[in-house]
Amino acid sequence: MTPPERFGLRTGEVAEQAGVNIQTLRYYERRGLLAEPARSNGGHRVYPADTVALLGVIKAAQRLGFTLDEVAELLDTGRRRHPSADLRQRAIDKITEIDAKIADLVAIRGTLTEVVDARCDSLTNCTCADCPIPFLTIGTTEHPDGAPA
Amino acid sequence: MTPPERFGLRTGEVAEQAGVNIQTLRYYERRGLLAEPARSNGGHRVYPADTVALLGVIKAAQRLGFTLDEVAELLDTGRRRHPSADLRQRAIDKITEIDAKIADLVAIRGTLTEVVDARCDSLTNCTCADCPIPFLTIGTTEHPDGAPA
DNA sequence: TTGCATCCGGTACCCAGGTACAGGCTTACC
DNA sequence: GGTAAGCCTGTACCTGGGTACCGGATGCAA
Numbered sequence: 632m633t634p635p636e637r638f639g640l641r642t643g644e645v646a647e648q649a650g651v652n653i654q655t656l657r658y659y660e661r662r663g664l665l666a667e668p669a670r671s672n673g674g675h676r677v678y679p680a681d682t683v684a685l686l687g688v689i690k691a692a693q694r695l696g697f698t699l700d701e702v703a704e705l706l707d708t709g710r711r712r713h714p715s716a717d718l719r720q721r722a723i724d725k726i727t728e729i730d731a732k733i734a735d736l737v738a739i740r741g742t743l744t745e746v747v748d749a750r751c752d753s754l755t756n757c758t759c760a761d762c763p764i765p766f767l768t769i770g771t772t773e774h775p776d777g778a779p780a
Numbered sequence: 781m782t783p784p785e786r787f788g789l790r791t792g793e794v795a796e797q798a799g800v801n802i803q804t805l806r807y808y809e810r811r812g813l814l815a816e817p818a819r820s821n822g823g824h825r826v827y828p829a830d831t832v833a834l835l836g837v838i839k840a841a842q843r844l845g846f847t848l849d850e851v852a853e854l855l856d857t858g859r860r861r862h863p864s865a866d867l868r869q870r871a872i873d874k875i876t877e878i879d880a881k882i883a884d885l886v887a888i889r890g891t892l893t894e895v896v897d898a899r900c901d902s903l904t905n906c907t908c909a910d911c912p913i914p915f916l917t918i919g920t921t922e923h924p925d926g927a928p929a
Numbered sequence: 930t931t932g933c934a935t936c937c938g939g940t941a942c943c944c945a946g947g948t949a950c951a952g953g954c955t956t957a958c959c
Numbered sequence: 960g961g962t963a964a965g966c967c968t969g970t971a972c973c974t975g976g977g978t979a980c981c982g983g984a985t986g987c988a989a
Contacts (some may be wrong), residue, residue: 789933791937792934802936822936
């Protein structure tokens, strides 16, 4: 249970509690992920207490595979009136992307396992029988956004 | 069936056949992935015919999740006398890495599915019951190289 | 031998996602 | 009120994997 709205956190406190670099806070501010916070008389940033939680959301969304631009947009969309099915649709799209990535990784893992099992000893001059390396043409599948795994 | 060893390929031919940019060839040369090729009298690069295959190996290794530095090192190791179990060990390490990435992606996918199923409508102010977003603390597992998924 | 495609080296730039540093002001605590 | 820690802005730099552009030299075919 966090106490409801303390008086504000300084940059260093937010950074430490959220586990990010101070510079990152200002970077996120520039990128539009964090709103410009209030300032002390002397010009120091004073963040609302829930900023730490917001940073948690941002980091989580990043882990979900969203880029910072996407996160910014999602946060913005969420703050505006029309929460809409936008997030839902984006999540669905992301799932497709992630499935492709997983598929690639699984294929890659399979090949690596073959490399290990076959006791390959060189990328270019492997002397092992049935060397799988010449057949490494996996992962060439097109991804929705054109990004390889 | 490729004719056995023509007299050498020019940059553009290698690039086209390997499906890479010409600049990429010079970039790889700088990075130590491609040996400095022979030169024509006028100073133009003349590549041995197997360069295209080598580029295929490089691209394959990249798809296997090796960085260019790692690929360079692997190629170098392979070219030296002691092929050793080095590639094998690296492949094993890569498999561990890839497993961690897959695990993260699967977890992420699960959460995204929950987001979709729960009909979340906002990252920060989701109004749906049992909203999974606050619990997006997945993917925090340490990876061998410290890289998040 | 002319003319156009290709290649040369060098340098600068691109993307994402940050991180570092300098020089100066503020805040907090004793 | 002194002093150290913390924060300010602005700018530059980092990693990784390339890509683009420039002015000039070459290669090759007609």
